[in-house]
Amino acid sequence: MTDDDQELGITESKSHDTGEWYAEVVRKAGIANYGPEGMSGFIVTRPRGYALWEAVQSALDAKFKATGVQNAYFPMFIPESYLEREKDIVEGFDPEVAWVTKGGHEELEERLAVRPTSESIIAPYMSKWIRSHRDLPLRVNQWCSVVRWEATETKPFFRTKEFLWQEGHTAHETDEEAWEETMTRLDQYESIYEDVLAIPVLRGQKPDHDTFPGAKVTTTVEALMPDGKSVQGGTSHHLGQSFAEAFEITFSDTDEKERTAYTTSWGLSWRCLGALIMTHSDEQGLVLPPTVAPEQVVVVPIWQSDTKADVLEYAEGVTADLEEAGVRVELDDRDEHNPGFKFNEHELHGIPLRIEIGPNEVDDDELTLVHRPDGESTVADRTDVAETVRSHLDEIYAKLYTAAEENLDGEVREADDRAEILGTIGRHGGYVETPWCGEQACEAEIKEQIAAEIVMVPFEDDDELVGDDHDETCGVCGEEAVRTAYFAKSY
Known part of the structure; x- marks a missing residue:
């Protein structure tokens, strides 16, 4: 991706070389450029590209504020000791953390992480701000960038070492209230995709082995791209009490007894811009819905x-x-x-x-x-x-929504055994719905053979395989199935 924008035409094929076509559209439509030489994984977002992010930000921020959320801002550096207070965060993000060890010419007494996510810097302050049940629920959100030092190939907006996002963090009196909050944010993410970006999504939760580090449940909206790969469009996490216990987020209830709060976190990144560009654009260039277009x-x-x-x-x-x-x-x-x-x-x-x-x-x-x-x-x-x-x-x-909806509707297929799962993904891409025993090893087997993973399982209330009233067997190992799994290749 160079700075040469003089040649207007798109030369790559969307259907035959989606990756090269996408990069060409991003560059020639004036959305972004790659960062400086020697900084692989970073991009420069141009004004037209940033205007798209501002449109998403404006729509989502309004939804947040209408449901009791206040914006705040926290430091981008997190002391290592803070990260270590929640062991799952440390283990989950350790390979991707960028560290600062010097300030000017002085060695720091403690390493500082460039935030990969902010639970471990926000939670301690939530603990300071909450004393009584009257302080709950507490809802804060910040718009910021995070850094995750991934080794994967850069794809603007889909995979970059630094990316823009919002991350919301809340604390509640009860588990039920925290779950309701989790679903409220998932509803809002679904609305952004369907009512602002003209992209229909599937919604559900991640399998237990793929939840956010430290979370009780991770919910997700998934968007299907024209090349048959899935995009994790936004996630909302019910954290239970793990972070509250680690960071001592407690409150006195109506009986003056000290209790531990229940927390959530939720985020949507500029990956949605990648989904927007890839879903609607064509071989003449960028196609935008009027809701976000800088010029309608x-x-x-x-x-x-x-x-x-x-x-x-x-x-x-x-x-x-x-x-x-x-x-x-x-x-x-x-x-x-x-x-x-x-x-x-x-x-x-x-x-x-x-x-x-x-x-x-x-x-x-x-x-x-x-x-x-x-x-x-x-x-x-x-x-x-x-x-x-x-x-x-x-x-x-x-028109844009209908075209994307027709693509999604035609790309969800059922499979009942390993050969059918592999064959369907190999021939068609898209989502393959199959009974699953719940064991990570069965996902790993498919992932090893065809680089597809379980991107979503339906919520328990929507999953016919939850309970004892079925005789379905796992599409991979043949053991009793307990959940429905959606396999797909993903960005």
Whole structure:
């Protein structure tokens, strides 16, 4: 990924070389560049890319605040002794932790971890802030970056050593309240994907062996990419009392007895931007839903020398009306490029709706509207342009969601034995649903042979295999099945 953005066209194939195509779209659409030489695993997020993150941040932050969450900020460095207070955190993240050992020229008395996650720096302060049941529930969130020194190949937004995210942390009086909080955040993550990013998701929980370090239950939303791989879209963790016990988060109840709190944590990262780009974009470039697009509409005037003044005046009026209505609109009145160049550039940048205005539109008091996802062209009256545009933007969103939903619906398949699991994933990708005995060894066997893992199991209330009223056997080992597992390759 270089800084050379002059060649507008996408040359790679989405269907045949998804990874190279994705990297090309990210670069040429002005979303991101790789970081400096010698800093493998880091990216530079360009303004158009950061605007996408701001759109997600704004929508999610509003949901958080409407449900009692307050934003805070904690240090990016965590003393090693803090990490060690929760042994599962240390064991879970140790291979990925970046350490600071010197400050200036001085050796530090204690190593400082660059936060891989913040439970162990936030929990001690929650302990200080909570004294009574009246202080509960306590809900804080921070928007920040974290560093995880992964050895895997970098893929912008999907896999980087530093990434942006939000992480929420809460404390509650009861286990039931903590579980309700966990599900509230999962609901909000599902809404971000389905109502903001136009991506349908599956929801459930991680198998016990793949929960967040120290967590009682990890819940997840999973999004399917066009290449058949799954993206862990956001996770919400019911931590039980493990962190509260490690960091002494206690409160006095109504009887003045000291009790240990129940805590949760939950996070969504800019991986959602990778899912957004990969799901909707095509071989002309970036495709964005109107909900997050920096520019929802571009107005392109098309003139000859004798019609320029009238066409520009008409186009400026349309643009002004849309701006007044709160539509994010750009008027492309550049002289140095012809309309064809402009069309290609705006398609590359993913602007959802193009309005073409030439002499005929001026004479007939009309507009030509072109949808980015499929090139559908419609002629509409100039009157009530804002209402017309909003209707078209809604239609564009629906098109994107429907296409992604059809892809997901066709990529969930059932399998009953090892050969069928391996064969189905090998031929088709997507999700393979199978009965599972609950043993990690059965996942490991599939993972070793085809690099697929259990990305999700349904919640117990939704899983027909929970209980004694079935005679299903594990699709891998043939022993009695206790859960339904969804296998998939993943990012």
